[in-house]
Amino acid sequence: MENVQKNIHTDEMINKIPVRLLKNKIYKGLFLLAALFTFILLVVLLARIFSQGASHLSWDFLQNFASRRPEQAGIKAAVIGTLWMMAVVVPVSLLLGVGTAVYLEEYAGKNRMTRFIQMNISNLAGVPSVVFGLLGLTLFVRVLFLGNSILAAGLTMSLLILPVIIVASQEAIRAVPKELREAAYGLGATKWQMILRVVLPSAIAGILTGSILAFSRAIGETAPLVVIGIPAFVAFLPKSVFDSFTALPMQIYNWTSRPQEEFHFLAAAGIIVLLVILILMNSVAVWIRNRYENKY
Amino acid sequence: MALVAFKTKEKKINEQAPVERQTVYSTKKCNLWYGNHHALKNINLDMKEREVTAIIGPSGCGKSTYIKTLNRMVDLVPNVKTSGAIEYRGRNIFSKDFHVEELRTRVGMVFQKPNPFPKSIFENIAFGLRIHGIKNKKLIHETVEKSLRQAAIWDEVKDRLHDSAYGLSGGQQQRLCIARSLALEPDVLLMDEPTSALDPVSTLKVEELIQDLKEKYSIIIVTHNMQQASRISDKTAFFLNGEVVEYDDTYTIFNNPRDHRTEDYITGRFG
Numbered sequence: 001m002e003n004v005q006k007n008i009h010t011d012e013m014i015n016k017i018p019v020r021l022l023k024n025k026i027y028k029g030l031f032l033l034a035a036l037f038t039f040i041l042l043v044v045l046l047a048r049i050f051s052q053g054a055s056h057l058s059w060d061f062l063q064n065f066a067s068r069r070p071e072q073a074g075i076k077a078a079v080i081g082t083l084w085m086m087a088v089v090v091p092v093s094l095l096l097g098v099g100t101a102v103y104l105e106e107y108a109g110k111n112r113m114t115r116f117i118q119m120n121i122s123n124l125a126g127v128p129s130v131v132f133g134l135l136g137l138t139l140f141v142r143v144l145f146l147g148n149s150i151l152a153a154g155l156t157m158s159l160l161i162l163p164v165i166i167v168a169s170q171e172a173i174r175a176v177p178k179e180l181r182e183a184a185y186g187l188g189a190t191k192w193q194m195i196l197r198v199v200l201p202s203a204i205a206g207i208l209t210g211s212i213l214a215f216s217r218a219i220g221e222t223a224p225l226v227v228i229g230i231p232a233f234v235a236f237l238p239k240s241v242f243d244s245f246t247a248l249p250m251q252i253y254n255w256t257s258r259p260q261e262e263f264h265f266l267a268a269a270g271i272i273v274l275l276v277i278l279i280l281m282n283s284v285a286v287w288i289r290n291r292y293e294n295k296y
Numbered sequence: 297m298a299l300v301a302f303k304t305k306e307k308k309i310n311e312q313a314p315v316e317r318q319t320v321y322s323t324k325k326c327n328l329w330y331g332n333h334h335a336l337k338n339i340n341l342d343m344k345e346r347e348v349t350a351i352i353g354p355s356g357c358g359k360s361t362y363i364k365t366l367n368r369m370v371d372l373v374p375n376v377k378t379s380g381a382i383e384y385r386g387r388n389i390f391s392k393d394f395h396v397e398e399l400r401t402r403v404g405m406v407f408q409k410p411n412p413f414p415k416s417i418f419e420n421i422a423f424g425l426r427i428h429g430i431k432n433k434k435l436i437h438e439t440v441e442k443s444l445r446q447a448a449i450w451d452e453v454k455d456r457l458h459d460s461a462y463g464l465s466g467g468q469q470q471r472l473c474i475a476r477s478l479a480l481e482p483d484v485l486l487m488d489e490p491t492s493a494l495d496p497v498s499t500l501k502v503e504e505l506i507q508d509l510k511e512k513y514s515i516i517i518v519t520h521n522m523q524q525a526s527r528i529s530d531k532t533a534f535f536l537n538g539e540v541v542e543y544d545d546t547y548t549i550f551n552n553p554r555d556h557r558t559e560d561y562i563t564g565r566f567g
Contacts, residue, residue: 188398
């Protein structure tokens with residue numbers, strides 16, 4: 001009996017299955033290790049900060065202004081200052097960032113100029129924050145005479161995180177299906193109505209995901225604040241965005257650079273406060289995002 | 297008295313006159329290029345109101361391009377050039393003073409893939425009204441119900457108007473999209489292969505719906521399905537390589553085509 005010529009040997013293929021399953025397991029293990037490594041690092045970092053700082057956390061610590069004596073030093077001015085600064089950063093960076101992204105994705109022609117601008121925006125995301133500090137110092141502090149005010153610092157931080165927000169928003173806008181745009185146009189919508197009612201509601205979740213990361217960076221950045229001359233020792237609360245202020249990272253940086261060990265513990269306590277503010281702020285953003293994501 | 301008598305007389309004349317169907321779309325020497333690709337070649341077609349016009353032809357023959365040109369959806373494609381004229385009720389749709397927004401309000405479109413918005417069923421229908429600035433809640437409610445009834449989907453969705461449109465089946469989504477177009481009470485309905493993504497039962501429902509709708513609307517439908525064209529349309533245009541090979545009564549096209557290429561296509565010899 002003549003066998004049918006077979007190019008594929010099913011038995012051989014089946015014999016190889018255990019090897020493939022083994023590889024399958026190995027890769028799963030590798031990814032688990034990567035995740036564990038990150039997680040352990042985070043736990044170590046948090047454990048160190050909490051063991052040093054938790055005992056120095058108190059109502060007085062939150063209520064007191066800066067002081068030369070560690071036992072009297074508090075973080076009030078820095079907390080309020082950071083909140084003021086973020087009140088400038090969030091609206092300015094969102095409006096400019098999302099606006100730029102909408103222009104680039106929806107209006108700008110797909111030509112060389114757009115690609116050039118696009119490339120530059122992506123590159124800006126990698127520019128050291130000190131450089132943004134220098135830009136802020138020149139533009140906002142000196143040319144616009146804003147001094148070392150909340151506004152100057154907030155605008156500088158906005159510039160710093162703008163590339164991240166633009167790129168994230170562009171990705172989110174690009175992901176809105178073409179069919180939905182056509183549906184809106186098909187009903188006689190203008191371009192702006194289509195953007196406002198179809199593109200932005202669908203993209204908002206993605207825009208916020210990117211923005212959360214960007215805001216977290218703005219809240220923790222120190223270098224630009226140092227460059228534009230934000231003081232670390234402030235014993236009053238700002239009354240408007242034109243007032244001088246200090247921010248949490250400045251205060252923490254100042255404390256860690258002092259010789260007395262007592263101040264290092266205060267710095268750790270400051271970091272805990274910074275983390276709590278970060279978590280609170282991000283929770284709000286995540287809540288907004290989920291509201292839009294889960295609705296339909 | 298005299299006035300009344302005159303009116304009655306006029307009415308009688310109207311009743312006796314044969315149904316005069318006006319032309320909704322008149323395409324004159326229309327050409328279209330995607331960059332260097334000549335996608336529509338010298339198209340000349342007249343389409344009448346309250347008729348179903350089917351456009352058939354093999355893939356890439358320009359039938360989708362043509363229907364998308366009728367409401368200028370083709371503008372969204374970069375590097376498109378057109379020449380000639382397409383007149384909608386006597387007005388050239390390419391003219392500067394005919395806004396695409398007006399054209400697309402008068403001429404509704406149903407797409408190949410159901411494309412409901414990620415909103416509730418109610419808001420999907422209300423969308424068109426809202427973008428045209430209608431805020432009257434009673435009017436919106438009435439229009440939503442009327443449109444869903446016209447699209448023969450009211451009974452299936454009336455108890456869940458505020459649920460997501462994404463929870464509907466594909467066939468229901470497509471009828472929802474038809475209802476969404478009807479909410480603006482358009483003059484013409486363009487349908488670009490509206491049943492190609494649907495199962496046979498849903499397809500039948502949409503076809504029945506088209507039969508009902510043609511009493512009030514002019515319908516232009518692109519279809520891959522020859523049986524569908526012969527079942528539902530009054531006129532059929534056969535496109536091939538960007539040209540109209542033959543345009544006639546559907547019965548003539550399917551039973552007595554003049555061009556051998558039409559015959560080859562409808563008998564399944566190519567395409």
